Each structure stands twice: as structure tokens, then as C-alpha cells.
Amino acid sequence: MPLDRKASRSLLAASAFLLIALSTAGSALAQPEAQIAVNVEPRMVEAGGQLIYTIDAVTEGNHEIRLLREPGFVAASFEVVGRMTAPQFIIRNGNARRQLTITYTLRAPETGTYRIEPPVLQVGASRFTPVSLDVKVVETSEMPGITQNRNQNMYLEVTVAPQRDPYIGEQILVAYDLYVDTRQTRVRPRPPSEPNLDAFWIEDVSEQIAGRRVMVTVGARLLEKTPLRAFAAFPLQTGEATIDSMTAPVVRGGFFGPTSDENLMSEQLTVNVKPLPPGAPPGFYEGNVGRWSFSVNADTTSTRVGAPITLTLASNGRGRSSRLRFAELAAIEGTRMVNHTHDTKREVRDLAIYGTRVEKITLIALAEGTLTIPSLELSYFDPELGQYQTVASEPININVEAGELPAEPQAADQDVARVSRHRGDIAAALAARLRPIVDDTEATAYTARAIFTLPAWWAATTVPLLGILLLVFGGPLLRFRPTSxxxxxxxxxxxxxxxxxxxxxxxxxxxxxxxxxxxxxxxxxxxxxxxxxxxxxxxxxxxxxxxxxxxxxxxxxxxxxxxxxxxxxxxxxxxxxxxxxxxxxxxxxxxxxxxxxxxELTRQGHKPSAAAGPVLAILLATGMLLAFAPQPLYAETPHDAPSSETTENWAQSAQLWQTRAQAEPQNALLLLNAGTALAHDGQYALARHYLERASLLRPTHQAIKANLDIVRQIVAHQATSARTPLYSEALEGWRFGAAISTNLLLILLSTALWAIFLALLARRLVKATWARRSATAVIWAAALTIALVAAGGLTRYALTHDANPAIIVSAAPELREGPSTYASLHKGNTRPVAGMMVHVIEQRKGWTKVEIADGVNGWMQAHELLGL
Structure with a gap:
């Protein structure tokens, strides 16, 4: 049935309205996610010098990126001498990404401080305005860091951005860069030293610059700039703060040519840290420094009495989110708070620290009606603007219907107690399997010490060695004796x-x-x-x-x-x-x-066999004197430790055995007793230290192996980290080398020397052919044994001489990014725990750099470790 004209017009208008609505909704749903960044380098330049201003815009998807307004170069009196645009469109794994980079080359005006107003960009249907940037133009003589190194072909420079006096808590970038004249070939920097930045809380951002090399113009020279280290630093107190110099060893030459080593050192800088200005808003916390956003959301707009309501307070921005604090949520009438948690995340982007803080507050509605969550505020100080900023959320109304209130929560946390008790039960059960303390008489016996400390072993090795030398070289010596x-x-x-x-x-x-x-x-x-x-x-x-x-x-x-x-x-x-x-x-x-x-008679002289009897008698007498020589005296220590074990006073027993082990550090059984007593006393980290040392001396001793294995299991059960290895991967070779028994090698060496000596003596005294052939076979077998002993010793040395193992003995160890208590804590699943064995990389001023896993390293205080 055909429609009349009025109906057609109505239908056409409705269709157009629907089309416009769908288009508007589609564009609203398709708001692009973009990242806009601007940068100018350097921030301090000499009058008439050049600087680079960069606009970098990135968006996911195929959204158009347009520059609507140029940066404020003209208003800031900068002359644009070059402009380059580099658009990119990338498709990776089915995802599209568009990027636009615009680079301006500017010439600086007269001296002064200038602010470059930001550009305006449009990404899709959205507009973005990044931050403004300040540039300081000074005379050439006022440029920092201009020293005689500038006139050389290679130097190390430290720079600080922004190039102004920072505020306390403000994020600054400290970068150490190597500059090399492009005419210099085959220049290779080695790992630099760690600068002392104790006046700052530091976050290492060097990973973002690793491997980057750029060409820069300094004066009239073209140099290659190689970034070495970069730190995001946050001043901890007002006044002068020192940025320490860095030393970087550099190798020049090579590739079949001569090489030379040089040590380059950067300058030491001092910055003046300003306090936050007056006029802070009420409730402002001094840690809220940076640039932050703030939002408050509720998980529902309608609920009933007794049901939970979760409020999410979120903030993200540039700065330390771990220092960021929200204002306390005042008590809301008609609700009860049952839970309050918070979480922070850290991200490194564009050589800066960005973070997110999320707090979740769980409320229980207690009455019907309309529940209003009031507006919440976050106040922070923006150092780039030099002003305090306050961001407020909108009030949230929640409709509460009738319901039933839950029971009051119990105060006791039985789950935590149960978990702690379970972990303690496992440790106690494992400790009960420890081998008993070695008897005092056996532990202090002469043979309990390391074999190379025993005079008897030296006698047993020196006697056959001297005998071999006399039998082999005695003839020539006697032949050239002086004649009366x-x-x-x-x-x-x-x-x-x-x-x-x-x-x-x-x-x-x-x-x-x-x-x-x-x-x-x-x-x-x-x-x-x-x-x-x-x-x-x-x-x-x-x-x-x-x-x-x-x-x-x-x-x-x-x-x-x-x-x-x-x-x-x-x-x-x-x-x-x-x-x-x-x-x-x-x-x-x-x-x-x-x-x-x-x-012929003069050339032959006296035959060695004629002196074999006297030689053997002299050597045996020498060996007896060495074997029964007075033994080395050790410090007198109390010997009442066994009575402590009978009364199960393990704390006293551990202290006494430690004293005796320290007096005789080469006595494996005293180390075993100290480690066993410490394990019974619950000091598992220190127990592992003593037992590992005992294992180095006697790796095949059954009691040492058994107790060390039990302590390692206890340490593994005590660990609460998500990924906690008992050993650093760098110590795998050391573990294999340490398992080679030094005592066994030394006993084999002494036995082989005696076999060679007696076989040579038999060849001199016995004329029977079969006896001489048997002696020759013994000599070859003993020589092969000595070669195997040498191979074992060299293998042990090669696997252990570069390793530097240590045991973490602190109950709450902390792994930091730098050698300072102000350096940030290591982030990741692999964390240090008491009793872990780590590889020591470097030691400096009360700090030790360790590697706890493959690629995971950091700094710990020296007192938290005990080396093996």
C-alpha cells in the first residue's frame, strides 16, 4: 500500500536522524588512543647555537594524524632553519599503527629563558595539546661542562635535564654519554663505574638507551654520541646535591692492530634543589610531585542493604607512584568500610618514570535510600609549571534497596597463623633429620683438618719428591763433586x-x-x-x-x-x-x-745405586721428623659444647661451635658442628654458610652432605618469593668445581710420588728383568695418575677462580638498583631471600653488587652477605 507524502517525509526525517545518531555514536566509540610527546635538545644552548625540537605522535589503528597548530617558535624568538616530516604506517601481527614525527632545527636567539608553547595535533576526531618546554640561552662561557675535554677527540659528559634548579621530589634525568670524533675508528667502551647518587632516589633507565648511537654536532666537529648510563633521579632534600662523576674504560684499536686502554672521567656536577613553594592546598602531601590524573568509580549504581560496594580510586602520570597518596576517605553515613587495598605499578617510558596507583575500598551499605559518595580530590605539585594542581572527582549516587546485613567480621586472622604454623612444621620436621653433632674428640682430631694444613702430608709428599730428584739427578751431582x-x-x-x-x-x-x-x-x-x-x-x-x-x-x-x-x-x-x-x-x-x-770411569763417577741405601735412610729420617713435628697451636676455646646439646640449648651450642670453627677455619668437622647447631637453633641462613664451607673442604663427607642437603631444603621451604633459586645461575660451574675433592687429589698425588720413588729405587737395586719391567709399568701408571690429578686441579681452578659465592644471611634482604639506601628496590618475581647463594660481582663502600639469577642483579649492603 503506497505511503502518502506526509508519511514519506516523516520516515525520511527519522532515517536521517538515526543515521546521524549512529555516526555520532560510532565516532564516539572509535576515539583513538594516542601518545603525543614533544622534546627539545639541548635545554641549555649558547646564543646563536642550534637545537632540535621533535614532535612524536603515535596512535593504534588507521587514524589520521594532523598538525593543526605549529609550536610557538616565533613567539619565543627562535628561528626555524630546517623542518623534516616522517610519517609511518606499520602493520604488525594484524594490528595497524600510524606514527608521525616532525623534527625542527632551530637557531637560538639572544640570552634569556624562553618558553616554547606546545603544538596542537588532531588524531582522528580528538585534539591533543602536549606540554610546553623551556629553553635557556646563555653565553658560551656560561655553558656547563665545557672543559679541555671538548678539544679532544673523545670525552665523557654528564647532563641533567631539565637544565634548571629542580624541586625536591621532582624527576630529573641524569645521563652519562660518551662522545667520540667520527674520525676515530675502533673505539669500544667497557662497562663504566657506578656513580654515587646518594642525594637522590634513583631508578635505572639505561635499558632504553642500550645500543643507541647518534651523530651530533658540537661546535664545528661531528661526533658520535654513545649513551652509557641514564638514571631517573628524585632529589631527597633541599640544598646542594652532588651528581658524582663516572669513570669509563675505553679500548682503542685492535682488529690485528695495536690496542691502547684509556680511562675517561666525567665532571662532577652540583644542583641546587629548591623546596616546594608556599601556598599548598589543604591536605597536600609532599610526596605528590609530578603530573597526575585522578578518577573515582563505583562498581555499581544500584545495590541492596548488606551487599558490597567497591570504589576504585585511580591515578596515573609522570612521577613516583609509590610516593603518591590520596586523601583519606571520610566516614560515609550509612556505610561500613570492610576492606581497603592499594597497588602501584611502575613503567619506564621516554627515559622517564611513569606510574599508576589504584586503591580499592569496599563498603557495605547499612540503610535503604540514596547513598552519595562525595567528591574526592587529589592535590599535587607540577614542577614543570611550578604550581599546585587539584583534581576532583564527581559525586557518585548509588540507589540502595532493602536487604539483610551480614554478621560482624572476626578480628582473628586464623589463615595467616595456619600458614605460618604449617611452614614452621615443615622446617622442624626437616631439622629433625639432621645428622648428630660429631663427637668432640673426633672433631678436634689431627685428621679433621684440611689435608694441606697437616705436616704429615707435607712429609709424605716431600720425602718421595726429594728421593726422585736424588735418584734421577744424583749421578750428575756426584760426578761434579769437588776433588781434594x-x-x-x-x-x-x-x-x-x-x-x-x-x-x-x-x-x-x-x-x-x-x-x-x-x-x-x-x-x-x-x-x-x-x-x-x-x-x-x-x-x-x-x-x-x-x-x-x-x-x-x-x-x-x-x-x-x-x-x-x-x-x-x-x-x-x-x-x-x-x-x-x-x-x-x-x-x-x-x-x-x-x-x-x-x-770412561771419570764420566761415569759413582753409580746412584751405590747411594740408594743412605739416601733412603736420610729421607725416612726427614719424613719422621716432619711427621712428628709439633703441631700448630690454635686459639684456646671452651670445650663445653657437648653439654649444651644434651640439654638442647642449641643457641649456646651454636655460639660455642662457631667460636671453635673461627679459631680453626680449616677444620671441616668443626664447621659441620657449627652449621648443625645453627640449624637446630633455627638460623638456617648462617647454618648453610658454615655447611657450605665444610663441603668445600670435605665434599665427600657423608654427614656434611646430608646436613647441607637438609638445610637447603629448609631454605627452599622458607622462601616466599614466586621464583627463588637456591643458587645463582652464574655459580653452576663453581658448584661442579667445588665438588672435586681437594683432599682426594692431594692423597693421590702423594701416593703417586711414593710409587715412582719406590719403583726407581727398585730399578737401581734389582737386576732381574721382570722386576725392572714391573717397576717401569708402575712408574708409567703413577705418572698417569699425576697427570689426572693435575687435570682435576686445573679443572677445579678454572671453574672456581672467577666465581665469588656468598650466602645471604640477613633475615630481610633488600636488592636495590644502585649502591645507596635511596636507590629503588628491585622489581620482579626473583627476589633475594635468607639462605640464598649469590654471585658477587663488585664491592664498593659497604655495598656489594650480586647476581641472584640469570640477568637479575642489584646492590645489597655488605653486612647482609657472608662470603665463602
């Missing part, structure tokens, strides 16, 4: 007599038989005086064993016996006729053979 003058004269007279016999043989030209007799006389003189051969046995048959026993070579033996046979043949066989020519040749052969024999 009388012995030299006697030998000289002997050779004169022998040469007279040779002269007689040479002159017996008419009677060869007498000449051969003279040769026999020469040999007889040498053999009886030098070799001790009886006169009646200087014959061919009797002489050979004497020559062999004294070490004459087979060639020399054969030559001498042949000469003796030839002489005897002529002497005792008159029919043998020999010419004078044969006599002269035989005389020369005899002279040469005797000289060669004398050289």
Missing part, C-alpha cells in the same frame, strides 16, 4: 809412574821382551791403584769382571785384554820374536786404551 788436592796429587803421581813405564817400553829397542814387560807394568799399576784389582789377578780371565763392574765399555775391555794377551805371549814365550816397530805400535795402543778407560 791430595787426591789430585795422588792421581798425578800415578800417571807419572805409568808414563815412566811407557818411556821404558819406547827405549827398549834392543830388548823387546823387556819393553813388553814395561807395558805390563803400566797396566798393572793402573788396575791395582785405580780399579782396586788385587796384584795376583791382573790376568785376562780375572780382569774382565773387574772392568765390567766398574763400567768400562765393551770396546775398551776388548782392547785392553788384547794388549795384555800380546804382552804375555812375548813375555812367557821366548820363541816369539817381535820387531821394535810392533812394540812402538803396541805402546801407543796401550797408552790410548788406558786414557780412554780413565775418561
Amino acid at each position: 788436592r791430595s787426591a789430585k796429587n795422588a792421581k798425578k803421581a800415578l800417571w807419572e809412574a805409568i808414563h815412566e813405564h811407557f818411556a821404558q817400553a819406547s827405549e827398549a829397542s834392543n830388548s823387546p821382551a823387556s819393553g813388553y814387560g814395561a807395558l805390563i807394568g803400566a797396566m798393572h799399576t793402573y788396575f791395582t791403584n785405580m780399579l782396586g784389582v788385587p796384584p795376583g789377578v791382573v790376568t785376562e780371565g780375572e780382569l774382565r769382571p773387574h772392568l765390567a763392574r766398574h763400567g768400562a765399555s765393551p770396546e775398551t775391555q776388548a782392547e785392553l785384554l788384547a794388549i795384555l794377551a800380546a804382552c804375555n805371549a812375548v813375555r812367557f814365550a821366548p820363541r816369539e820374536t817381535l820387531s821394535h816397530k810392533d812394540l812402538a805400535a803396541l805402546t801407543a795402543r796401550c797408552r790410548e786404551a788406558l786414557l780412554r778407560l780413565d775418561a
